[in-house]
Structure formats: structure tokens, C-alpha cells
Amino acid sequence: MIRETLSAFGGIGMFLVGMLLLTSGLKGLAGGQTRALLVRFTRTPLSGAITGALTTAVVQSSSVTTVAAVGFVASGMLTFSQALGIIFGANIGTTITGWLVATLGFKLDLGELALPLILAGALLQLSGRARLVLLGQAVTGFSLLFVGIDYLKDGLAAFSGVLTPSDFPPDTIIGRLELVAIGIAITLVTQSSSAGVATALAALGAGAINFPQAAALVIGMNVGTTFTALLATVGGGTMARRTGLAHVLFNLMTGLIAFFLLGPFTAVAAPWIAEGSGQIALVGFHSFFNGAGVALMLPVTRQFARLVEWLVPERGSPLTRGLDPAVLGVPNIAAELAVATLARLNTAVCDHLCRSLGADLPPDARLPARAEIEAALIELRDYLDRIRLPADRPDLAATVAECFHALDHLLRLLYRCDQRRRISALGDTPRLRRLRGLIVSAAARQARSPDDPATEEMLDRLRRLLHDQRKHPRDRIVEDAVFGRISDEIALARLDALRWLHRVAYHLWRIRLHQNAIATPRTEAVPQEKETRVDVALD
Structure with missing residues (x-):
């Protein structure tokens, strides 16, 4: 028996x-x-x-x-x-x-x-x-x-x-x-x-x-x-x-x-x-x-x-409610949830940027508090860290990597929204006000982009334009300071404002670049922008 x-x-x-x-x-x-x-x-x-x-x-x-x-x-x-x-x-x-x-x-x-x-x-x-x-x-x-x-x-x-x-x-x-x-x-x-x-x-x-x-x-x-x-x-x-x-x-x-x-x-x-x-x-x-x-x-x-x-009512931030730990063991689903959350955070950060620049938001927009946005960005980063990536899925590894890159630029962009002194200087001259308006329009489009490739191209053009603006108008600002037309303090503030505009445009472009790479994987690596040590040091 x-x-x-x-x-x-x-x-x-x-x-x-x-x-x-x-x-x-x-x-x-x-x-x-x-x-x-x-x-x-x-x-x-x-x-x-x-x-x-x-x-x-x-x-x-x-x-x-x-x-x-x-x-x-x-x-x-x-x-x-x-x-x-x-x-x-x-x-x-x-x-x-x-x-x-x-x-x-x-x-x-x-x-x-x-x-x-x-x-x-x-x-x-x-x-x-x-x-x-x-x-x-x-x-x-x-x-x-x-x-x-x-x-x-x-x-x-x-x-x-x-x-x-x-x-x-x-x-x-x-x-x-x-x-x-x-x-x-x-x-x-x-x-x-x-x-x-x-x-x-x-x-x-x-x-x-x-x-x-x-x-x-x-x-x-x-x-x-x-x-x-x-x-x-x-x-x-x-x-x-x-x-x-x-x-x-x-x-x-x-x-x-x-x-x-x-x-x-x-x-x-x-x-x-x-x-x-x-x-x-x-x-x-x-x-x-x-x-x-x-x-x-x-x-x-x-x-x-x-x-x-x-x-079972909702709990936690609406920005990250989709990040369900129960699916972390299924990497393709977890990666999709991370991508969807990244899109919501992109909208929140861009809206926060527009509001920081004094622009109005769409009537249906919900703008979370700055602390909530930052906490959600950190939560998404932790979630990405916990996704179990299999060795035979390089596509998922690439998706997670693009999410990390976009997330890094979102965090930097959120930090730049706190630089009130530089933002206030954007209203000093007609040129700075026009450039500020371009940033507001770009951020609003990036927040709810109807055409990703076209948005990426537009943001790249804006980033190049503002890069040039850092070079040519800079000499006039310095000249005005030398001849006493403006104080040294105002000159430095305007130079800082130009740098701020370029860096914000750069972050917007890179975020869209990485988001597009997730939606349509590229055969070549995402291009990197060359920067000088002076740019980084003064940033």
C-alpha cells in the first residue's frame, strides 16, 4: 500500500x-x-x-x-x-x-x-x-x-x-x-x-x-x-x-x-x-x-x-497609480506601465514649466503640486530599477534605458523651474520675452504632442536657435555693461537667463527624443549633443 x-x-x-x-x-x-x-x-x-x-x-x-x-x-x-x-x-x-x-x-x-x-x-x-x-x-x-x-x-x-x-x-x-x-x-x-x-x-x-x-x-x-x-x-x-x-x-x-x-x-x-x-x-x-x-x-x-x-479605493498619486508592483515579474507589462507613467509625468512637468513662466494651462489640465511631481519622478525611477529584465529581451532593456534617460531630463527640467531669479530676468527685454514665449509654446506642445516626429524636429530647431542666442546677443549684453548702460548685476542675470532658456529647450528636446525612441526604436544610437566645459560650469 x-x-x-x-x-x-x-x-x-x-x-x-x-x-x-x-x-x-x-x-x-x-x-x-x-x-x-x-x-x-x-x-x-x-x-x-x-x-x-x-x-x-x-x-x-x-x-x-x-x-x-x-x-x-x-x-x-x-x-x-x-x-x-x-x-x-x-x-x-x-x-x-x-x-x-x-x-x-x-x-x-x-x-x-x-x-x-x-x-x-x-x-x-x-x-x-x-x-x-x-x-x-x-x-x-x-x-x-x-x-x-x-x-x-x-x-x-x-x-x-x-x-x-x-x-x-x-x-x-x-x-x-x-x-x-x-x-x-x-x-x-x-x-x-x-x-x-x-x-x-x-x-x-x-x-x-x-x-x-x-x-x-x-x-x-x-x-x-x-x-x-x-x-x-x-x-x-x-x-x-x-x-x-x-x-x-x-x-x-x-x-x-x-x-x-x-x-x-x-x-x-x-x-x-x-x-x-x-x-x-x-x-x-x-x-x-x-x-x-x-x-x-x-x-x-x-x-x-x-x-x-x-x-478598494484609489491610493497614492494619480501620476503613478499605474505602477503596479504585481506585474514587476512580467517585464513587458511592467515596461509598458512605466512608459505610460512617463508620459503622464512629462505632461505634469511641462505644465509646471508653463505655469512657472506665467502661462495659462488648458481648462482640463490638472497641475499637481511640485513636491508631488518630484515624488512621482523618484517613484518611477525606483520602479524601473525593480523591473526584472530577461537576457533575451534587448528591446525591453532599450525601452527601460530610454525611460531612465527621459526621466533624468524631467528631473533636471523640474529643478530649473525652481530658478526664480533666472526666470524673472526673462521679462527684462523684448528679445527675452519673445524667447520665453517660444519656450512656453514648445512646452505646451511637448506636454500634449499630437505629432511626435514633428515635435522632436521643432524642439531641435528651438534648441539650436537658443544655442545661437547664447553666442550673439551675449556680446551686446556685455557691451551694455561695459559702457554703463546696464549694471553688471543685470548683465549677469540676462546672461544667466539666456543660458536657462537654452538648457530648458535642450531638456525638452531630449525628453521627446527618448520618448520617440521608445515608440519607434531606432537602428542608430540616440544622438548626443556636444557641450563645452564652460557651458556646464556656468549652468
């Missing part, structure tokens, strides 16, 4: 390893296409539910789909109610694994046939080519699922007649609640509802439990996945916490529906499914109650979203 017990545990272990490899391989093969499809086809909660179900079925991971949904909302690509549709659909997508296990693993006995596929998958992983390695992981994982099921079946078969349904809680209300609790515990231990469902299917096939008991276990496993979702939100941002709470509330509601549907389904539907096959009926029940939960929630998704938003 010890050998059979070890076989059952080993089968569960192989199944879990298989799921990990399968998910990792499929996720890598899907790449950015998964996220592109989610955004493209998610227009309403219904389309989001369908897309989320299909995506989860393909990549075999609801967490991948859920994290992507968090990133979409945090970056402003989707509303929270649209993302909820994706999360609801992911619950249906996870039931596909149960169908694979019940139809292929238990009906066709593919364990021995899968052994050569494990070798094939291992050879593919040894090829060294990225796509083949991922394909090898998926093939190996898929094969290990069925080898694990074979061991699980063989181990539990030995308990036939020894372990019977009477050894488990009876088919009563209290008994079913106890079985639900056991199902939750199994999911907490294995951290995989799919492995729990496979175990329930094997126990049902061995006669250790009957259909109502197996169904109650599956309900508990479905609810148990919410604890994993809650753990994933610890330390996360607002969107991660809202998503985790929405997942918990939805699964609890779905579990409640399933609990009340269990009796009628057992009596009416189960005997007619696949000629009374208990295993097919079990996965059918799993899909049925998840589908019923989605069908009931879709009409009230927006109201549900408002409830969750009320329960």
Missing part, C-alpha cells in the same frame, strides 16, 4: 511539473500575441469573457491572463469593467485542462504513448533555438500530464474497495460543505486547481468517491484558487488588489451557485452525459457552473466593477 501511495503522490507531482512546463512553453510561444489579442477583441465584458476563456485555454494559465488584464487597466488601455470580462472568462478557460484529463488521460490511456514525446521534447530543448526550446517545454509538459495521470490512476486503483465513499463525508448539506473545505485545502497545498481536479477524477474512477462527493471537491478547488489570487495581490497596487478581490467575490458567488446546482445536476444531467460516465459528467459540471456564473455576472459587470472600486 505504501508503494501505491507513493505512486499516487508521484503522479500528482508529475502532473504539476507537466502543467508548469506546458504553461511556460505555451506562454513563451504565444509571446506578445496573447496580449495583443486580448486588447484587440476586448470591447465589452462579453467579448472580454470570450477572449479571456480562449486565451486561458491556449496558454493553460489563468494567472497569465489575469496579470495581463491588470496591466491593461493600469496603463489605461482597458476599463476595469472590460478587464473583469477577461477575468470571468479565464475561469471558463481553466476547465479545459479537466476536459483533456478526462477525455485523453482517463479514456485513452496515453501514458505509455507519451513517453517518446518526452524524449522528443527534451531533444527540442537541447537544440538551443529559442522557439524550439519553448516548443520542447510545451511538448514535455503535455506528455508529463498523461504520465502523471497514469501513476495517479495506478496508485489510487490499489485503494479500490479499501477506500470507499463511506469513508468520506456523506452526501448531506454538512457533508458537502466539509468536502468543499477539503477541496479548498487540496488547492492550497498543490497551488493548482487542475491538479486537484485530476486527483478527483482519478478517485472517482477508482470508486473511492462518488459523483456528488467529487463534485463538492471540485467546487472547493474552484473556490481555493481565489486564495492564490489574494496572495498574488499582497504588496500590489490598486489594480492588482481590485482584481484579486473581484476574483474572490466572483469565485465565491460561482461556488455558491454550484453548491445549489449540485443536487439537480446529479439527479438530472449527470446520468445522461456520455452514457453516465462520471468523469465526463464531473468536468461537465465544472464547466457548467463556471459558465453559469459568467452568464449571471455579465449583465451586471459595470455595477460589480463600481462595487469593487468602492471597496
Whole structure:
């Protein structure tokens, strides 16, 4: 009996390893296409539910789909109610694994046939080519699922007649609640509802439990996945916490529906499914109650979203609310959130510059306090530091590097807004006032640029113009000071003002340059402006 017990545990272990490899391989093969499809086809909660179900079925991971949904909302690509549709659909997508296990693993006995596929998958992983390695992981994982099921079946078969349904809680209300609790515990231990469902299917096939008991276990496993979702939100941002709470509330509601549907389904539907096959009926029940939960929630998704938003209010600065720590482990999503935050900070700093120069802002503009802007810039810098960049994604490394460069210039530009003495000197002469007006127009355009390449070209021209202004008018200012037409103090203030104008134009240009490099990666390096030591020393 010890050998059979070890076989059952080993089968569960192989199944879990298989799921990990399968998910990792499929996720890598899907790449950015998964996220592109989610955004493209998610227009309403219904389309989001369908897309989320299909995506989860393909990549075999609801967490991948859920994290992507968090990133979409945090970056402003989707509303929270649209993302909820994706999360609801992911619950249906996870039931596909149960169908694979019940139809292929238990009906066709593919364990021995899968052994050569494990070798094939291992050879593919040894090829060294990225796509083949991922394909090898998926093939190996898929094969290990069925080898694990074979061991699980063989181990539990030995308990036939020894372990019977009477050894488990009876088919009563209290008994079913106890079985639900056991199902939750199994999911907490294995951290995989799919492995729990496979175990329930094997126990049902061995006669250790009957259909109502197996169904109650599956309900508990479905609810148990919410604890994993809650753990994933610890330390996360607002969107991660809202998503985790929405997942918990939805699964609890779905579990409640399933609990009340269990009796009628057992009596009416189960005997007619696949000629009374208990295993097919079990996965059918799993899909049925998840589908019923989605069908009931879709009409009230927006109201549900408002409830969750009320329960989990926004916190922190609006400038950096999109920087969700929960997605730091997914570098492409984290980088996109950083880029979106950088754009908001660019607008805030440019608006602050315009206000510092005495210009009016657009009616809908919200100008945060200077301290809030600086704190947000530092928070973005820290977030960029924490993104885990994989060695095989130089494009992401380039994006993060461009963000750092743009962020550096934003910090410098914010510092220059504090130089009140230089700013006040800009009103001394008609020329300085005209140049100040050019800076205001440039900053306003940079804050809400409708045409990035054209804006970069305009800022470059302005930067060159102001660089020339530092050379030619300087001699006249010095001459006026020499002949006593203006005091030395005023002359120095005007020279400082000219330098300030050039440096501000330079920062605006560099910020746009790096932002454009993020949007459209360049084949050549971002050009660097040559500066003299005198310029830097006097700055």
C-alpha cells in the first residue's frame, strides 16, 4: 500500500511539473500575441469573457491572463469593467485542462504513448533555438500530464474497495460543505486547481468517491484558487488588489451557485452525459457552473466593477497609480506601465514649466503640486530599477534605458523651474520675452504632442536657435555693461537667463527624443549633443 501511495503522490507531482512546463512553453510561444489579442477583441465584458476563456485555454494559465488584464487597466488601455470580462472568462478557460484529463488521460490511456514525446521534447530543448526550446517545454509538459495521470490512476486503483465513499463525508448539506473545505485545502497545498481536479477524477474512477462527493471537491478547488489570487495581490497596487478581490467575490458567488446546482445536476444531467460516465459528467459540471456564473455576472459587470472600486479605493498619486508592483515579474507589462507613467509625468512637468513662466494651462489640465511631481519622478525611477529584465529581451532593456534617460531630463527640467531669479530676468527685454514665449509654446506642445516626429524636429530647431542666442546677443549684453548702460548685476542675470532658456529647450528636446525612441526604436544610437566645459560650469 505504501508503494501505491507513493505512486499516487508521484503522479500528482508529475502532473504539476507537466502543467508548469506546458504553461511556460505555451506562454513563451504565444509571446506578445496573447496580449495583443486580448486588447484587440476586448470591447465589452462579453467579448472580454470570450477572449479571456480562449486565451486561458491556449496558454493553460489563468494567472497569465489575469496579470495581463491588470496591466491593461493600469496603463489605461482597458476599463476595469472590460478587464473583469477577461477575468470571468479565464475561469471558463481553466476547465479545459479537466476536459483533456478526462477525455485523453482517463479514456485513452496515453501514458505509455507519451513517453517518446518526452524524449522528443527534451531533444527540442537541447537544440538551443529559442522557439524550439519553448516548443520542447510545451511538448514535455503535455506528455508529463498523461504520465502523471497514469501513476495517479495506478496508485489510487490499489485503494479500490479499501477506500470507499463511506469513508468520506456523506452526501448531506454538512457533508458537502466539509468536502468543499477539503477541496479548498487540496488547492492550497498543490497551488493548482487542475491538479486537484485530476486527483478527483482519478478517485472517482477508482470508486473511492462518488459523483456528488467529487463534485463538492471540485467546487472547493474552484473556490481555493481565489486564495492564490489574494496572495498574488499582497504588496500590489490598486489594480492588482481590485482584481484579486473581484476574483474572490466572483469565485465565491460561482461556488455558491454550484453548491445549489449540485443536487439537480446529479439527479438530472449527470446520468445522461456520455452514457453516465462520471468523469465526463464531473468536468461537465465544472464547466457548467463556471459558465453559469459568467452568464449571471455579465449583465451586471459595470455595477460589480463600481462595487469593487468602492471597496478598494484609489491610493497614492494619480501620476503613478499605474505602477503596479504585481506585474514587476512580467517585464513587458511592467515596461509598458512605466512608459505610460512617463508620459503622464512629462505632461505634469511641462505644465509646471508653463505655469512657472506665467502661462495659462488648458481648462482640463490638472497641475499637481511640485513636491508631488518630484515624488512621482523618484517613484518611477525606483520602479524601473525593480523591473526584472530577461537576457533575451534587448528591446525591453532599450525601452527601460530610454525611460531612465527621459526621466533624468524631467528631473533636471523640474529643478530649473525652481530658478526664480533666472526666470524673472526673462521679462527684462523684448528679445527675452519673445524667447520665453517660444519656450512656453514648445512646452505646451511637448506636454500634449499630437505629432511626435514633428515635435522632436521643432524642439531641435528651438534648441539650436537658443544655442545661437547664447553666442550673439551675449556680446551686446556685455557691451551694455561695459559702457554703463546696464549694471553688471543685470548683465549677469540676462546672461544667466539666456543660458536657462537654452538648457530648458535642450531638456525638452531630449525628453521627446527618448520618448520617440521608445515608440519607434531606432537602428542608430540616440544622438548626443556636444557641450563645452564652460557651458556646464556656468549652468
